[in-house]
Structure formats: structure tokens, C-alpha cells
Ligand SMILES: CC(C)(COP(=O)(O)OP(=O)(O)OC[C@H]1O[C@@H](n2cnc3c(N)ncnc32)[C@H](O)[C@@H]1OP(=O)(O)O)[C@@H](O)C(=O)NCCC(=O)NCCSC(=O)C[C@](C)(O)C(=O)O
């Protein structure tokens with residue numbers, strides 16, 4: 001482990017100085033596309049202004065025979081597209097694959113100045129981040145890149161979850177973590193066959209009434225991902241980085257997708273992945289605070305004055321801790337309103353209605 005004094009030193013001569021804080025940039029949806037798929041690639045210029053993050057995926061879901069086409073397709077798209085203030089990310093192949101090294105050796109010199117974040121899959125421990133950290137510093141120095149490229153890790157092995165705190169704090173480049181529920185389920189030998197979401201068999205049942213064990217016993221489906229998401233959120237917040245729910249694979253089930261995203265939002269996540277254009281508005285809706293909630297938060301902040309003491313608002317006690325929660329909601333609303341004019345209008349209108 002480097003000493004605290006050395007933590008923010010560049011890892012290669014000529015590499016940009018690491019950031020001291022991860023900037024909060026809206027990233028409600030990380031929209032995945034396969035740069036080797038001509039239909040998806042053609043949609044990028046139109047999609048760019050509609051999403052917070054566009055991610056050129058090079059890893060799973062890209063056929064092995066298309067890996068090189070995806071990599072060069074992303075370079076072409078990166079060079080040709082004006083992304084405005086939409087972030088450009090990529091997911092490289094896993095570090096033990098035959099492609100990861102060439103992914104980095106190609107992308108950084110070609111479009112490193114435009115890439116905001118590199119997502120690294122199947123991260124198991126700090127050593128994986130240290131490897132990418134040093135290599136990126138060397139490549140940035142060689143290419144003359146002035147702003148450090150940040151790193152995002154996917155939590156998708158049992159070992160990765162066990163080491164989540166050390167992964168989150170492994171480098172000043174660490175931007176955030178996403179849950180990778182499909183690989184994680186396989187790694188844990190969970191008996192599921194889905195990409196995220198719940199399972200009807202994972203439930204609790206109300207107690208029997210008398211001796212009848214079979215009738216009148218309501219069951220409640222439980223969230224398979226609660227423990228992992230909560231643990232990920234704590235590790236991220238403790239290290240000043242951002243937590244994200246990952247993918248929801250049942251594209252057709254927009255209702256359950258919204259529920260899963262909302263659970264993650266309420267637990268502290270800032271965004272989720274969209275795998276299909278249909279999931280973009282779901283993430284946008286869920287990860288933008290509701291205007292009524294924003295109005296309430298602003299009212300509590302206003303009525304709490306210097307933020308100390310206790311007051312009653314509409315029958316509810318407010319104090320130093322509740323005003324802090326309200327600031328989280330109000331500050332998120334302000335940050336999102338700067339990027340999203342429709343939301344800015346909705347938040348302003350909710351103030352006028354108050
Ligand atoms: C699910 C699929 C196959 C359905 O694709 P489709 O073509 O069958 O769907 P469609 O409804 O017919 O598509 C309608 C139109 O939208 C386009 N389209 C469709 N999707 C997109 C997109 N993402 N971006 C831009 N355009 C898209 C598609 O090309 C088509 O265009 P057209 O109207 O011109 O014919 C397709 O949406 C897709 O491949 N999505 C991305 C999948 C992906 O990236 N998976 C990897 C992330 S999840 C993961 O890796 C797990 C994890 C974390 O690692 C772990 O838990 O372990």
C-alpha cells in the first residue's frame with residue numbers, strides 16, 4: 001500500500017496529476033452499446049444528448065469474433081462524435097482475457113482525451129486496480145493526455161465483494177462501482193438464471209394460523225441484491241466514489257426494472273445501466289428526485305434555518321439529521337436540473353405550486 005503522502009502522485013513521469021475528489025456528474029443511466037453492431041453504432045449521435053453516459057462495451061455481449069471490430073468501432077465513434085456534456089465510457093475486456101491489454105493500448109492513445117471512465121469487469125482485489133492504474137499513467141504520459149481517465153470497477157465475483165472496501169480505495173482514479181448480478185450469481189453458485197432482478201422462490205411467508213400450514217399464508221418476494229447493493233454503497237461512500245446498480249436483463253419487464261432501479265436509488269445508488277433504449281426513460285425517471293419530494297426537501301431546509309434544533313412540519317419532527325437528508329435530495333435536484341432543462345422546469349413549477 002502506498003503511503004498517504006504518495007497517494008496523489010502521478011504513477012508515471014508526465015502523467016496527469018490524479019484528482020483529489022471524484023466530480024459528481026449526472027450519470028443516471030450508463031447506456032451500453034456494442035460498437036461493432038452497425039445499427040447500434042448508427043444510433044449513437046441521436047442517443048448522446050438523451051443519456052448521461054454512453055458506454056462502448058467491449059466485453060461480454062460482444063461476440064469473440066467481433067472484439068477487434070468493437071474496439072476499432074469505438075475509436076471511430078469516439079473520434080467522429082461530439083458528445084457535448086454527455087460522458088463517454090468504455091467497458092474493457094477482463095484482465096485475464098486475450099483482449100484487455102490491446103483494449104487499453106489502442107483506446108488511450110486514440111481517444112484517451114475523450115474517454116471519461118474505463119469500466120473494468122470482474123475486479124477481484126486492489127491488485128487489479130493497481131495494474132490498470134500504473135498502465136493508464138504510462139499510456140496517458142506517452143499520449144500527452146492532460147486529464148486523468150477514471151476507473152470504474154464491476155462487482156461480479158464473490159472475491160470482489162469480499163474485497164469491496166480495498167477495491168474502492170485502491171486508487172484516486174476510482175470513480176465508482178456497479179453491481180454485476182449475472183456473473184456474481186454464477187460466481188456465488190446462486191441457483192438463478194437471470195440478469196439481475198428478483199426470483200419468485202426467494203421469499204418470506206407469514207406464520208400459520210393454528211394448525212393449517214397451507215392456507216392464508218401470504219408470501220413476500222425478497223430482494224436478492226439487497227445485501228450486495230447496501231454493502232457496495234457503504235464501501236463507495238466511505239471512499240468518496242459513486243455506487244450504481246448494474247443491468248436488468250428482462251427488457252420487456254419495464255415494471256420490475258423500475259422497481260429494481262428504485263430500490264437501488266433509495267439505498268444510495270446514483271444510476272443504473274440501460275441495455276436497451278426502452279430502459280433510458282426508466283433510469284431517468286427513477287434516478288431524478290420526484291418534484292414533490294424536492295419541494296418538501298426545500299421546505300424543510302428553509303424552515304430549519306441554520307439547520308439545528310427541532311421543528312414540527314405537517315406533523316413530522318425535523319432536526320439536524322432530517323435536514324441533511326433533505327439537502328441530499330435538493331442538491332441532487334440542483335445538479336440534475338443544470339443538465340436536464342425539462343427537470344429544471346418541473347422543479348421550478350413545483351416551487352410555484354407550493
Ligand atoms: C438486448 C438486445 C440484444 C436486444 O436487441 P434487439 O435488437 O433484439 O432489440 P430490439 O427491441 O429489436 O431493438 C430495437 C432497435 O433498437 C436498437 N438497439 C437495441 N439495443 C440498443 C442499445 N443498447 N443501444 C442502441 N440501440 C439499441 C436495435 O439495434 C434496433 O434497431 P433498429 O430499429 O434500427 O432495428 C440489445 O438491446 C443489446 O445487445 N443490448 C446491450 C446488451 C449488453 O450490453 N449487455 C452487456 C451488459 S449486461 C452484462 O454484461 C451483465 C454483467 C454486468 O456483466 C453481469 O451481471 O455479470
Ligand SMILES: [Mg+2]
Nearest residue numbers: 060156180183
Ligand atoms: Mg459480467
